[in-house]
Amino acid sequence: MHCTNCGQQIDDPQTKFCPKCGNNLQGATDIKPSGIFCRNCGKQLIGRPDICMNCGAKPLLGNSYCPSCGSTTNAQAVICVKCGAGLEAKPTIVKETEKGNVSSKSRLVLVLLSFFLGQLGVHRFYAGKIATGVVMLILTIIGYSTIIIIFGFLPLTVVWIWNLVDFIMALAGSFKDKEGKAITKWSD
Numbered sequence: 001m002h003c004t005n006c007g008q009q010i011d012d013p014q015t016k017f018c019p020k021c022g023n024n025l026q027g028a029t030d031i032k033p034s035g036i037f038c039r040n041c042g043k044q045l046i047g048r049p050d051i052c053m054n055c056g057a058k059p060l061l062g063n064s065y066c067p068s069c070g071s072t073t074n075a076q077a078v079i080c081v082k083c084g085a086g087l088e089a090k091p092t093i094v095k096e097t098e099k100g101n102v103s104s105k106s107r108l109v110l111v112l113l114s115f116f117l118g119q120l121g122v123h124r125f126y127a128g129k130i131a132t133g134v135v136m137l138i139l140t141i142i143g144y145s146t147i148i149i150i151f152g153f154l155p156l157t158v159v160w161i162w163n164l165v166d167f168i169m170a171l172a173g174s175f176k177d178k179e180g181k182a183i184t185k186w187s188d
Contacts, residue, residue, distance in 0.1 A: 017044075037070035039063060044070060063087070103127075103181035110170045110183050118163035123170065128178030136162065 002009055003018035003025065010018065010025065017024055036045045040062030041055035052059040060067060063075045068085035077087050105127060113123035121136030136159055143156035169175040173184040 036060075037065055037067050039065050039067050041065070042070045042072070101181050102185065103177040103179070103183045104185075105177055105183045106185065106187055107170065107173060107175075107183050108186050110175060111167070114163060114167040114170050118167060119159055123166060127175065127183065130178075 003020065003023050008018050008020040015025060036048065036059070037043065038045060038052040038055060038057070038059040040057040040059065041052060042065035043052060043054040045052065045059055049059065051057070064072065066073050066080035066083060066085055066087065069080060069083040071080060071082040073080055073087060079086055110123055110126060113126050117123065119136070119140050121133035121140070124130075124133035124136060139155040139159045143152040143154070143159065146152035147156070166175065170183070173182060175183050177183055
């Protein structure tokens with residue numbers, strides 16, 4: 001028997017859907033199955049739904065059925081013994097830019113401000129962190145005002161270490177603006 005859609009040879013006459021294209025081999029239908037089965041209840045899914053309409057769970061998070069052929073599987077199995085498909089869940093990698101957690105501010109400007117004017121907290125003003133920018137500025141003013149009586153070295157040391165950490169975070173792209181969005185783009 002051959003698939004009427006793609007010409008794939010089908011050896012098993014009991015097969016309902018073409019393993020290559022998903023075409024329904026037992027009758028015409030206007031909805032083509034996706035070839036994906038719910039891992040919780042084993043029901044074949046149409047398209048790639050977020051929730052299985054049969055059991056109400058997320059279809060690829062279970063471990064009772066093979067997502068490729070729908071056969072029952074062992075919960076600890078790594079591959080399906082019937083079709084050989086991998087059963088381990090593939091982690092979804094979502095970039096910061098896809099999540100919308102990237103600031104529109106320039107990382108280059110942040111790094112330069114931190115390097116040249118960081119002691120005054122200017123880079124924090126640029127990132128929208130006004131309160132901590134003011135704290136850095138006040139500590140720097142107090143430090144330079146009292147440096148003659150040696151007390152000034154304490155607030156200046158705090159500001160220098162604070163700015164060094166901010167500079168390294170800005171270089172690494174992990175510095176966040178006031179909205180919690182990472183400043184990762186090197187240009188506007």
